[in-house]
Amino acid sequence: MAPLPSRTSSLHSRISQPIPEKLKMTPPPQQKKSLCYGYAVMGLPKEPNSWQKAVPLPQGKVMHMKGAINQYYVPEILGSSPRIEQDPETARSFYSAMRGSFPHDVEVAVGKTQPQCVSHCFVIQQDASRTLFGVTLRVWSRADDKRCETIRELRKRMDSSSDYSQDENYWIPYALCFLSRYPLYSLLSDYLKAMWIHWNKATNLFHAEEVSRILTFPAPRPNDLVRIDMKDYALCYQFPPTPVNFQNFPMWPLFECLSLQNIVGVIEAALCPTSRIIFASHSLGMLSVASETIRYLIRVYEWSGLYVPVVHSRNLSSIVLEPGPYILGITSECRGLFSAPPDALLVDLDRNHVITTSPPTMLKPSQRAKFISRLQTALCGDIPITGVPKFLKEAYPNGKLTPCGQVIVMKGKIDTIEEPDWWKASANIYTIIDRVCQKSITNTRLKAVFSGSQKQQVMTKVSMRYLNELVRDKNAYSREVFEAYQDYINLKGRTDTEIQRVTKRNNFLVEELENWKQQFEKFQAFAAQLTQDAKKMKTEIESHKREARRLTHQIDQQQVDFSDLKKRLSNSEKERENTQKSLENAQQVVEALQRERDAIKVELGKLKTHYGQTVQQREEAQKVVLHLRNLIDGQAQHMQVVVQNMASPAEASPEEPLTESNRSSIISSRTATPDLKASPEMESKFFNSISPTRRTSTLSLADTTDRAIRERTDEIAVIIKNITEQCAKAVDSLNLAAEDEGVADTRSYSPDCRRNSTAMSNLTCDTIESCDSEIQSDDEIEIVDKKYRATMYDINGMRAASRQIAEISE
Incomplete structure (x- = not known):
């Protein structure tokens, strides 16, 4: 590469520098001579309803790009620097640039993927001495859901027979354009594409930073090197010594x-x-x-x-x-x-x-x-x-920036378009x-x-060049006149349409005014009525205020009562909980008592069984006691006879052995009560014990003296008396004797004995009935137990008395 000249004009990009906190959105005033003449953004407005359809050409129809809707729209200048309102010449230049950026007007693309971005150059010949050179980058923006719905409605109006999917994406084109007095096609095109890659997510920073800087960059002189520093490389171009040798493409x-x-x-x-x-x-x-x-x-x-x-x-x-x-x-x-x-x-x-x-x-x-x-x-x-070549069909071949102009690499490596x-x-x-x-x-x-x-x-x-320039200017003026006439016709048509719309709107507003007048008169009448009603309402409001104060006091009192009731309710809840717990405990106790009651019922059933056995034993004991009583009575009589014989020994004859007749008499006296029977074993034991005694007593009476006999007799009488009393007590306590209505011989029973036996029988029956009746009460179980124990004690006493009688008999 040739050595760099001494004079160099450079523009340092701020991609690698920090962004200032406050950005000046308005660019500084443009200098008279600068590298770039202006910058503009062209495309469609934000609201699809304001899009203006392009008038069909009388010569024919321009073919649409693949995937575009079947309608062209007129583009608009969305923003420019300097502003198009600055002077007519600036507006004329930017409108010419808009036609060079969109040679077919604007068409909206439909598809899931974004169309390719393209970049191209154009020339604006204003007259023979003034020419502007422009570079433009066409980018695509996906429409949001609201604009997609509006575009879909517009398409339905144009073609109601077609069915449009709700999942379609609409892509709207926008053109970023630089105008310059110098044909710096590659330099400005590469710079525009590089800036869009870095700032496409923050277009306001792109417009504020990069655009304002390049618009204020002074125009280089011949043989100057224009250098625009980027992050890792610099875009440059060596200005030629004469304007004829400009070649930056x-x-x-x-x-x-x-x-x-x-x-x-x-x-x-x-x-x-x-x-x-x-x-x-x-x-x-x-x-x-x-x-x-x-x-x-x-x-x-x-x-x-x-x-x-x-x-x-x-x-x-x-x-x-x-x-x-x-x-x-x-x-x-x-x-x-x-x-x-x-x-x-x-x-x-x-x-x-x-x-x-x-x-x-x-x-x-x-x-x-x-x-x-x-x-x-x-x-x-x-x-x-x-x-x-591919780089002329797409602005970003293979999805990345590839500069086609002169590049100075400062760091790393960058792909460029190689010749x-x-x-x-x-x-x-x-x-x-x-x-x-x-x-x-x-x-x-x-x-x-x-x-x-x-x-x-x-x-x-007159040279041919001058003639060509004259012809060109003449044709340019003719085109301008024709374009002005066409603009006048279009403007007149739009103006007539606007006048009709305004007239229709004016008529509508006049009708609305009349309606509002009538409504205003009604409103005045309503206002007068409302004034009277307001006075009445004021009086009612005062009364309502008093009532409200009373109700407020009452509400406060109710709140106090409510708080008291709330406290009482809380206490009642606590008591209820305690009662619930107590009830649960009582229920548990009742269940335990029920289990104990069932156990007592079982035990009482066993006691009933045992009591029946005891009653049976008592009846047998009663029979034995009665039998013993009869024996004792017979023995007492026999002893009285012995005593009488002992009183008169001389008169007494020797005692004869107990013969069969005597035995039968004793038995007859014993069997005076047929209801009370003794077992054969007890009778044999008793009679076997009497005979030797008698023999012994007979032998002893013959050999002893009268004194000894009397002492012995007294002792026997005392013993017999004691035995008699014990038997009587046993019979009275047990009350085992029953009345014997069918017995003929009642000599051996005294009236007291019969009364005691009847009482004993009644007591036994009453005891059994009381046990049966009181068995349902849990508190009287102990009384039954005590009666049972007393009965057993009496039975044991009877058994002891029986043993003593048996010993005496022996």
Whole structure:
């Protein structure tokens, strides 16, 4: 790379610097001479209802891009610096830039993925001395849900038969545009694309920081190096010494789209004084590059005709038919809107075709062949036709920034658009084409001399360049007048529509005024009525206030009572809880008592069984006692007889042994009560014990004295008496004797004994009945137990008395 000059103009980007806290949203006042003339944002307004439909062209219909809705909308300038209200010249420049940014007006795309962003250049020829160069970047923004719904409704109005999905995404295009007095296409285009990558999430910072800085950047002088520092690299361009040598765009893409024969034909046509060249391509970037390449290659000739690299579709039919030379660029979508003039060259850059009815005759066939051969030699042979390069179709190839201008890498590595190897001999190509251009100029002058044109000296004072400029200005003024007339017609139509709308609105407002008048009169009547009602209401309000105070006092008292009741309720709740706990405890006690009662019932049943056994034993004991009683009575009688015999021993005869008759008498006396029977074992034991006793007593009475007999007799009498008393007590306590109604012999029972037996029997029955009746009471169980124990005690006493009687009997 050539050494940098001493004078350098630089613009440092603030991508790597911190953003200040407060940003000045309004740019500083623009200097008279600056690098950029202005900046603008074009597109559709925010509200879809305010979008203005584009009027269909009478020549035909422009084809839509793939995935776009079938409607064009008129773009608007959404913002600019300087503002379009500043002066008419600024507004005129920005509106021309808007037509260059949207040559087909605006179309909304539909799809899930965002369309490709594109970048291209354009030229605005204001007059012969003023020309603006612009670069634009078209970006896409996805519409939000509200705008999507509005767009969907607008589409339904246009075509109600179609069914539009609710999941469709709508993409709205916007154009960011820089205008400059210098043809810095690559520099400004790379800077615009780089800034959009860094600031697309914060457009306000982009407009405030980067745009304001580049608009205030002073215009460089010849041979200055313009340098714009980015984060890791710098964009630069070396200003040429003369304006004619400005070349800040790639020229080699034209040689990949057209063959050398076609390029030579286009250059030959451009050298003709009345040449007309029309470039056509789908890529707007390729149209600008092709037009600028041809104009730069014939810079020696100094092209002075009409130059519009990107023509708007509405001006196409009129510009194509204008007299004079021109170089135009149109999109392939507009190809059906016009018919090319017979002497024009229609160059299809996408298919490498050149269509014309009158080929150029500026060069002879031999010169043309020599020209082509020299170009082939400089380029080392034929160049393969590959079509439009990708970086001219997309602003961000492969989804990243790829600068196509001069770049100084400061850190890391950055991908750039590299020139092909065959373009290294571009200096030789420039030399060859410049030589051809100079020869064509010389040949033109010689032809004029030899053709006798020197006789017309007056006409030779006006140069062809000046004539072309005059024609161009005339055509420009004609277009401006026609555009002004069209604008006037459109404005008049919009004004008439607005007047009708305003008139309709005025009539509606007049009717509304009458209605409001009537309502106002009604309101006045209502106001008078309301005044009277207000007085009444005031009196009622005072009474209500008093009532409210009374009710307030009553409410306060009720709140106090409520608090007391609340306390009482809390206490009652506590008591209820305690009572509930006590009830649960009592329930547990009742359940325990019930279990004990069941156990006592079981035990009492056992006692009943035992008591029945005891009663049976008592009856047997009663029978034995009665039997013993009879025996005792018989023994007492026998003892009385013995005592009598002992009183008169002399009279007494020897005691005879107990014979069978005596035994029978005793038995007869014993069996006087047939109801009371003794067991055979007890009788045998008793009689067996009597006989030896008698024998012993008989032997003893014969051998003892009277005194001893009396003492012994007294002792026996005392013992018998005791036994008798004990038996009586036993019989009385047990009350076991029952009345014997059917017994004939009652000699052995005394009245007291019978009463005692009856009482004993009654007591036994009463005891049993009382036990049966009192068995249901839990508190009287102890009484039954005590009675049972007393009965058992009496039975035990009877048993002891029986044993004593048995001992005495022995």
